[in-house]
Amino acid sequence: MQRCPRAFVLRYGIAACATGHPTGQLLKDSFAIQTPWILMQMSIRETIRDYVEDYQMGLKWSNKLVRIKFNQAFQYRIKDRNSIIAQLQEWEEPEMVFRKVKPEKHLEEIGVERCIKLIQNQSFIRFLNTAIIKSLSFTKSKIIDGIKVYNSPDFLAEKDQERYLIRINLFGYNSIEQINQDAAVFSLGMKDQTIVQYTWKNGGWFVHKTNVSQKEKNSIRRLIHLDSKQMDNILKLVRPKNNMEQVPFADSPRACMHCSVRFLCPAKHGLEEAKSEQMSLMC
Ligand code: SF4
Secondary structure (H helix, E strand, O other): OOOOHHHHHHHHHHHHHOOOOHHHHHHHHHHHOOOHHHHHHHHHHHHHHHHHHHHHOOOOOOHHHHHHHHHHHHHHHHHHHHHHHHHOOOOHHHHHHOOOOOOOHHHHHHHHHHHHHHHOOHHHHHHHHHOEEEEOOOOOOEEEOOEEEOOOOOEEEEEOOEEEEEEEEOOOOOOHHHHHHHHHHHHOOOOOOEEEEEEEEOOEEEEEEEEOOHHHHHHHHHHHHHHHHHHHHHHHOOOOOOOOOOOOOOOOHHHHHOOOOHHHOHHHHOHHHHHHHHHHHHO
């Protein structure tokens, strides 16, 4: 949404509502296709979650097993991605945009290294050895002030009557303010718990523990409220006829570089040209 209101509308407005229509289905499938880099990150999370579950049952994996499990998860995701692309065959343009790939060796190495470094992290090991850890489902939403919010961390850890919410951040962080803001988001709808974030940055996992104040929670709720209002306003621009004429394009060509639906967007021939055309139509 921040990077492109149009992509947001296509994904959460049209693709979500028009699955019975061929273009709606095409959009849905296209958004399901992730880059191998993202699939590698998703496979790290999946491997760590499996590792923690087995560890809780007394099964400790060797590094060799971590590698096997990661590679299995990654290969499965790549296979799944390729099969979605194969289903798009009747559409010529997506074929040109999405290419079937094989799991790349260097991505496997990166994924395995990150998994092993996390399970060897001293703070992570302390949780594994001293807490009861439960995996949390990130597809489960919470209703915050009437708004459906997906803000689930990865684990809930309980030890010595203390409760911790653990989140594995695979995409780094820009500032401590961002870490604190993310912690406030994860804390919403939860009782007072310490938020523990393991974040990959510059070749290692950084640990941040945050206790979110009520003031910070209130401020993040206000932000969510404003975001949701903005989303509603954008979605209203297309109703009732799914008319995209007034929906703004991305603010930078960088957002278009990896956009899953570029082939369906007027910006495929250049973002600035698409914006000028839109301006002339609206005048
Ligand atoms: S191609 Fe660019 S402008 Fe079009 S939907 Fe994607 S990100 Fe937005």
